[in-house]
Amino acid sequence: MPETRYIKAVNQALADAMEADPTVFLIGEDIGAAGGSFKATRNLLEKFGPERVYDSPISEAAITGMAVGAALTGMRPVVEIMFMDFTTLSMDMLVNQAAKARSMFGGQGSVPMVLRTPHGGGLNAGPQHSQCLEAWFAHVPGLRVVCPSNPADAYGLLRAAIDDPDPVIVVENKALYAMKGDLPDAPEDRERIEIGKGRIVRPGRDATVVSYGAAVAMAETAAETMAEEGIEVEVIDLRSIQPWDESLVLESLTRTHNLVVAHEAVEAFGVGAEIVARMADIGFDQLDGPILRVGAPFAPSPFGKTLEDAYRPDANQIVAALRRTLA
Template identity: 65%
Template sequence: MADSRYVRAINKALSDAMAADESVILMGEDIADAGGSFKATRGLLEQFGPMRVRDTPISENAIVGAAVGAALSGLKPVVEIMFMDFVTLAMDALVNQAAKSRFMFGGQASVPMVVRLPHGGGLNAGPQHSQCLEAWFAHIPGLKVLCPATVEDAYSLLRAAIDDPDPVVFVENKALYAMAGDLPDQPGKAMIGQARVAREGSDVTVVTYGATLFSCLKAADELVGHGISTEVIDLRSLQPWDKETVLASVAKTHRAVVAHEAVRSFGIGAEIAAVIGEEGFDDLDAPVGRVGAPFMPVPFARSLESRFIPDAAAIRTAVQACLV
């Protein structure tokens, strides 16, 4: 195993995919000479040239619209949007065109494209640069939505996304880019739609994804001192999501909490909690708990943002509440 960083795993996945398939191209603002806002594409212009690593105008609608056309024409574009917040300017191309083309053409056309969206807080970037909007896209038939938490998953899920024949929204938490972790010398490709048990436990199941995974693992460590054994499920894939793994865990622990950085209202956690309530009701000994950010814009001030983002203490409190 080699030590790497999350952003380098993204970079390696892009490089390996481009080396393996000449139809893979990159598009985005400042991704060529500058290497991207978070340096995820650093060095790829030198490796693959300006025809395959393309700087674009500052127009998210034009970038994603061009990518849809390129994908329908036989290429596999990977688009970088500087901040997830800016994808609002490209919603028609992504939601009305890319997501629906296979259905509208009776399966005769596919849109093999990936849109990389850095989301989340922790960098004090303010309310227009820190949102977690993944629930929007998980709601759209025709889109797959991935959100890796670990260095290895950043690589393996991005490779899987690029290989997928349909449009994939690939969500990367900005606070994780500098995180170090193990990356195998010969990393594989993950299976879209498959969660993993990040920590075994017997008293309560905590379901999460992205950067919140590490707050959940910290909470689980702290709960040991209270005599509570916590099982932590890392979803990795939000659409489709691994219902079977989650329900199997709830059948074992009989309690569940769903936690994410996105606002709690109408979020991914609400859907998962509803499914657990509908299909796992007989296994539950308590209502499903939910942890998420408050229903407000992300604060800019460091002191306020740190209170806005759900932390280990909030998750620990929710777990303890369902064990009362």
């Protein structure tokens, strides 16, 4: 099983989906000849042609609107929005059209589209190119939201999203694009991952850390630090943010009795807040300490490297939260 970079796994998932289904096509800015800003669509124009790899004008609203219309007529468009920050320009089509179509048409129509977009910092791209806005979309009934943490999941979740009959937002942390991981050579051996199912990355008995995307690696590092002190931390990768694997988190909390939720997004009103509220409701009797969140401060992401490094959550903050809840 060869090592594959995260960005190559995304590219492979797109190619395999287009080979398998002629209704799948790609649309976005500079995704054709240029291969996308991060090269996720490299060589796909040459392989599938301009009718299936469509270089769009610079208009996120038009791109998403075209995808919604195409999906309603039986196509399976995959939209690339260059940075998650620019999904602000797609909100009407996503939130008022794509997310509502199945309900408004009484289940007689659906919007089987995917919107891929990178989020997060680490590249010193400044406050308009570094935001993590997944909580916005997770709040909207009718949208599904996934966030892979490794190459195999980047492949498996994207394939599942393209197969899904409803709109799915696939959030890719751009700091992970160079990450290497195993991905089988044969297409039939590459796993699709069920949307809504998380995984236990590292088993433990003393505390649970729930995370997704780039925060999973931070949680693993924190768990290794705590293991040096004899404290075994269970790390859960949600994979899917909406829906999220509530039962897996509750089962883990029942074993460990302590819970920390970590993500790169701003802590206030984030994904972590929903998980904390839900576990406080259904898992309160299992708690031995407070449920704590680790996230970015309530401020725009800085541009300068030292400031961004201080702004982004890290493993040390997760360790501090673990020590606090265990105390």
